[in-house]
Amino acid sequence: MSADPLPKDGSRLEPGPEPVRAPGPAAEPVLRLSAVRKTYGSSVVLADIGLDVPAHTVTALIGASGSGKSTLLRCVNLLEEIDDGAVFLDGAEITDPRTDQDAVRRRIGVVFQAYNLFPHMTVLDNITLAPRRVHRVPRAVAEGEARELLARLGLADRAGEYPDRLSGGQQQRVALLRAVATKPRLLLLDEITAALDPELVGEVLAVVRDLKEQGMTMVIATHEMAFAREVADQVCFLDAGVILERGTPAEVFGAPREPRTQEFLRRITEAGRL
Numbered sequence: 144m145s146a147d148p149l150p151k152d153g154s155r156l157e158p159g160p161e162p163v164r165a166p167g168p169a170a171e172p173v174l175r176l177s178a179v180r181k182t183y184g185s186s187v188v189l190a191d192i193g194l195d196v197p198a199h200t201v202t203a204l205i206g207a208s209g210s211g212k213s214t215l216l217r218c219v220n221l222l223e224e225i226d227d228g229a230v231f232l233d234g235a236e237i238t239d240p241r242t243d244q245d246a247v248r249r250r251i252g253v254v255f256q257a258y259n260l261f262p263h264m265t266v267l268d269n270i271t272l273a274p275r276r277v278h279r280v281p282r283a284v285a286e287g288e289a290r291e292l293l294a295r296l297g298l299a300d301r302a303g304e305y306p307d308r309l310s311g312g313q314q315q316r317v318a319l320l321r322a323v324a325t326k327p328r329l330l331l332l333d334e335i336t337a338a339l340d341p342e343l344v345g346e347v348l349a350v351v352r353d354l355k356e357q358g359m360t361m362v363i364a365t366h367e368m369a370f371a372r373e374v375a376d377q378v379c380f381l382d383a384g385v386i387l388e389r390g391t392p393a394e395v396f397g398a399p400r401e402p403r404t405q406e407f408l409r410r411i412t413e414a415g416r417l
């Protein structure tokens with residue numbers, strides 16, 4: 144199998160030589176949120192969110208339950224309509240009403256807490272459905288790529304199984320493969336280990352680690368603080384719909400500035416989760 148089945152620019156094209164970059168402004172982020180505001184009725188769930196996610200980096204969203212992490216991801220994937228502000232993917236505003244939302248969603252992979260595999264389809268069919276139907280990849284090519292991905296996770300022998308024959312950890316790993324099979328530009332992971340027995344969490348996080356090594360750009364909402372600390376390039380602490388603090392893991396976990404971040408991390412540490 145190839146060493147790197149996921150092209151780092153998210154395209155299906157053979158990678159060309161690295162472009163020579165003139166010194167100058169930093170490269171455009173894959174994802175940019177600008178002054179995003181989201182309300183449900185009278186309650187403000189996201190307020191003035193600004194965020195840049197550079198290519199090939201991992202951004203972890205941390206914060207208490209209800210702080211707005213999932214809502215932020217849903218706004219990026221256009222599952223929620225924002226009230227104000229803008230979201231940009233590769234510099235193009237995707238919250239513009241004229242945007243082809245299906246085209247945007249084809250470029251963004253999402254995995255939720257519940258694996259949501261199609262129960263009536265085999266593992267192989269779950270993974271190849273979107274590449275074949277949405278991206279028009281020939282069946283033989285899609286299946287070849289899916290088998291490579293499965294082999295990489297030690298799941299080659301499960302290709303013909305139905306989801307209910309797999310453990311929760313295996314189902315979630317298949318869900319991750321299904322999301323990356325379309326070679327998305329951006330991958331959003333929403334509490335992907337929350338429904339798993341503790342002994343199955345590690346195998347799923349190992350896949351995320353592997354995707355990071357391959358250069359996948361990811362935004363992860365997580366309560367797995369130790370994992371966020373290890374894998375993230377940028378950590379954002381959300382508090383009541385505001386990014387109260389952001390920085391490298393060393394900054395946010397090692398020397399949090401804001402009292403509310405300190406308090407949150409103290410509780411997490413006391414609970415033995417950091």
Ligand SMILES: Nc1ncnc2c1ncn2[C@@H]1O[C@H](COP(=O)(O)OP(=O)(O)OP(=O)(O)O)[C@@H](O)[C@H]1O
Pocket residue numbers: 183188206207208209210211212213214215334364
């Ligand atoms: N469809 C909805 N209608 C009304 N309120 C909602 C809706 N979805 C979320 N909320 C509210 O928005 C706030 C943020 O919720 P969200 O799920 O984004 O938080 P979270 O940080 O992801 O929480 P958790 O860690 O528990 O998943 C909460 O107060 C929640 O009750």
